[in-house]
Amino acid sequence: MYNPKSSKAPEFINHQEILDTLAYADENKTNVKLIDSIIEKARLKKGLSHREASVLLACELEDRNEEIFALANQIKQDFYGNRIVMFAPLYLSNYCINGCVYCPYHAQNKTIPRKQLSQEEIKKEVIALQDMGHKRLALETGEDPVNCPIEYVLESIKTIYGIKHENGEIRRVNVNIAATTVENYKKLRDAEIGTYILFQETYHKESYEQLHPTGPKHNYDYHTEAMDRAMTAGIDDVGIGVLFGLEMYRYEFAGLLMHAEHLESIFGVGPHTISVPRIQPASDIDPDSFDNGIDDDIFIKIVACIRISVPYTGMIMSTRESQECREKTLKVGISQISGGSKTSVGGYSEPCEADKDSAQFDVSDQRTLDEVVNWLMGLGYIPSFCTACYREGRTGDRFMSFCKSGQILNYCHPNALMTLKEYLVDYASESTSKIGEKLIAAELEKVPSEKVKALAKDHLERIQEGRRDFRF
Numbered sequence: 001m002y003n004p005k006s007s008k009a010p011e012f013i014n015h016q017e018i019l020d021t022l023a024y025a026d027e028n029k030t031n032v033k034l035i036d037s038i039i040e041k042a043r044l045k046k047g048l049s050h051r052e053a054s055v056l057l058a059c060e061l062e063d064r065n066e067e068i069f070a071l072a073n074q075i076k077q078d079f080y081g082n083r084i085v086m087f088a089p090l091y092l093s094n095y096c097i098n099g100c101v102y103c104p105y106h107a108q109n110k111t112i113p114r115k116q117l118s119q120e121e122i123k124k125e126v127i128a129l130q131d132m133g134h135k136r137l138a139l140e141t142g143e144d145p146v147n148c149p150i151e152y153v154l155e156s157i158k159t160i161y162g163i164k165h166e167n168g169e170i171r172r173v174n175v176n177i178a179a180t181t182v183e184n185y186k187k188l189r190d191a192e193i194g195t196y197i198l199f200q201e202t203y204h205k206e207s208y209e210q211l212h213p214t215g216p217k218h219n220y221d222y223h224t225e226a227m228d229r230a231m232t233a234g235i236d237d238v239g240i241g242v243l244f245g246l247e248m249y250r251y252e253f254a255g256l257l258m259h260a261e262h263l264e265s266i267f268g269v270g271p272h273t274i275s276v277p278r279i280q281p282a283s284d285i286d287p288d289s290f291d292n293g294i295d296d297d298i299f300i301k302i303v304a305c306i307r308i309s310v311p312y313t314g315m316i317m318s319t320r321e322s323q324e325c326r327e328k329t330l331k332v333g334i335s336q337i338s339g340g341s342k343t344s345v346g347g348y349s350e351p352c353e354a355d356k357d358s359a360q361f362d363v364s365d366q367r368t369l370d371e372v373v374n375w376l377m378g379l380g381y382i383p384s385f386c387t388a389c390y391r392e393g394r395t396g397d398r399f400m401s402f403c404k405s406g407q408i409l410n411y412c413h414p415n416a417l418m419t420l421k422e423y424l425v426d427y428a429s430e431s432t433s434k435i436g437e438k439l440i441a442a443e444l445e446k447v448p449s450e451k452v453k454a455l456a457k458d459h460l461e462r463i464q465e466g467r468r469d470f471r472f
């Protein structure tokens with residue numbers, strides 16, 4: 001019944017295969033020989049199967065777990081260096097006809113103010129985001145064909161790309177909207193979105209149906225097969241994720257990797273990103289009412305095991321997580337984080353009013369983007385506002401072959417430095433600027449190619465003089 005090449009959800013996310021995987025992982029959680037062989041395979045940096053990865057996640061040998069963390073850190077360094085890509089979510093509408101029991105936007109919640117931003121309001125939000133320094137957004141909406149139709153989303157994307165406030169511009173719009181048809185995905189592709197993101201929430205079908213009792217999202221198969229429709233429509237970059245805390249984390253972990261294997265076997269390229277949200281408090285939502293919450297130690301191990309299982313896949317963490325937790329997960333796998341986020345509709349231009357009670361979840365990390373950038377640099381990371389690949393057409397399998405050929409190291413580093421420089425010149429506080437200039441000078445020396453280094457140096461000088469948007 002299990003078939004990663006099938007287009008049917010119950011076959012590529014096969015319940016029995018997950019149960020067998022979990023049993024296999026349990027049987028082998030102290031099997032030194034097997035665990036060592038899987039770690040050796042992971043060192044080749046070509047990834048692991050869901051079965052192999054599940055054994056490592058279950059591993060109870062302390063010294064081998066230390067090896068797993070060290071390897072995750074090594075792989076992170078090899079593929080991403082010390083760069084962390086920055087983004088912000090933008091909530092357009094919280095109208096929703098679904099009944100997801102873990103989300104305050106569910107249709108039955110009468111206490112939450114409903115809002116859909118007008119194009120004028122979107123402009124204000126985007127200007128506020130540009131004034132913070134953001135270049136990459138993730139659009140978020142609830143599902144409501146009447147109050148938030150696809151035409152509205154398309155118009156909003158056009159509006160966002162069209163706003164150039166002072167030196168600001170949004171260069172990549174990722175989109176997180178409900179599962180839809182191939183026709184609608186084609187429209188999103190034509191609107192030049194970056195990544196299409198859709199979280200599975202849980203791969204466990206029975207739980208899924210209980211957690212989504214009403215609305216179109218109740219249909220597990222339609223939701224689970226959404227990425228196939230998106231990729232069939234020509235969207236190269238898709239982002240998957242589960243909401244940890246809803247079901248048993250080992251089940252979700254195996255399902256997540258099976259989903260990645262499925263996309264790779266059908267389309268020749270796996271997911272562009274994997275997100276790892278954990279359930280958080282919000283209006284009408286108490287995380288304690290869900291039995292499968294995971295503590296920070298398990299959470300960090302999940303991140304490390306994903307990192308070594310899919311080395312080429314970006315990993316995203318939102319401001320749901322605290323500064324402390326974000327710091328730990330950056331070391332073992334996270335490559336992209338949000339900063340200065342608002343999770344309410346209209347939260348950037350009218351924060352007090354919108355934030356009162358319409359946030360989708362509580363933000364643990366409440367720091368401004370400048371504070372996050374400053375903190376990252378203090379930890380030795382380069383905050384990157386780079387969007388070069390998408391704009392150079394390096395998406396899908398072209399992106400993957402770019403990664404695999406090692407080019408990522410030659411391009412990402414100078415691109416990160418140039419976009420950081422733009423941030424420092426246009427938006428940073430004095431103290432952030434000082435740290436950043438020093439960091440850029442030191443990091444520029446690490447660019448291996450003398451030719452690229454000289455060119456990057458020249459571009460950095462021009463950015464100081466007012467020119468923008470250089471990229472390799």
Ligand code: SF4
Nearest residue numbers: 096100103105106142
């Ligand atoms: S998770 Fe999405 S689909 Fe579900 S209620 Fe919230 S906004 Fe609606």
Ligand code: SF4
Nearest residue numbers: 386387388389411412
């Ligand atoms: S060059 Fe491409 S892979 Fe590297 S940071 Fe920029 S967009 Fe990402």
